[in-house]
Amino acid sequence: MNLKTSIVLIAMVASFVISSWKLKSPEISMVIAAVVGAVAAGLGFPVRILVEGLFTNFDLAILFVCASIFVNIYSYTGAMNVVTRKLVQSINSKWLLLIFMAVFMLIPGALTGAGSVSIFVVGGLVSTVVRYMGLSDKKPQPSSLFSPSFQPPLRP
Secondary structure, rough: OOOHHHHHHHHHHHHHHHHHHHHHOOOHHHHHHHHHHHHHOOOOOOOHHHHHHHHHHHHHHHHHHHHHHHHHHHHHHHHHHHHHHHHHHOOHHHHHHHHHHHHHHHHHHHOOOOOOHHHHHHHHHHHHHHHOOOOOOOOOOOHOOOOOOOOOOOOO
16 A cells, blocks of 8 residues: 555656656646646546646636736826825825825725735835835834834934
C-alpha cells in the first residue's frame, strides 16, 4: 500500500518539476501533475475532476477581468479626473476632503467587487490630492509612531 502511494507521489513530483522547468507555469504544471498522479494510481484520465477543478475559480477570474475593464473605461473617459477636480475645488476642509477621497477610492471597488483594481486606477489621483493637502511622502519610523510627541510630517 505504501509502495504504490510512494510511486504515485514520486511520479507527481517528477512531472511537476519537469513541467515547471519546461513550461515556466506552476498552474499548468499542477494540472499536469494531477493527471500524471491519477494515471499512475490507475484511475485513468480524470476528465470530470479536471473540469470541475479548473473552473472552481473561473467566476472570480471573470469578475476581476470585468472589473478591470469597467474601471479602466471609467478612467479613460476622464470621469475620475473630473470628480477629483470637483471634490478638491468644492471642499475646503482637509479632513473632510480626506474622508471624501477615501470614499471615492472605495466606490469603484464596491461597484465591481475588486478593490485592488480600484486602488490601482484611483490611487494615483488620491495620492496626488493627499500630497497637495500637505502630507509628506516620508514614512515615519515605527518607534516614533508611539512616542507622545509624534506629529505627522507635513510638507513645507
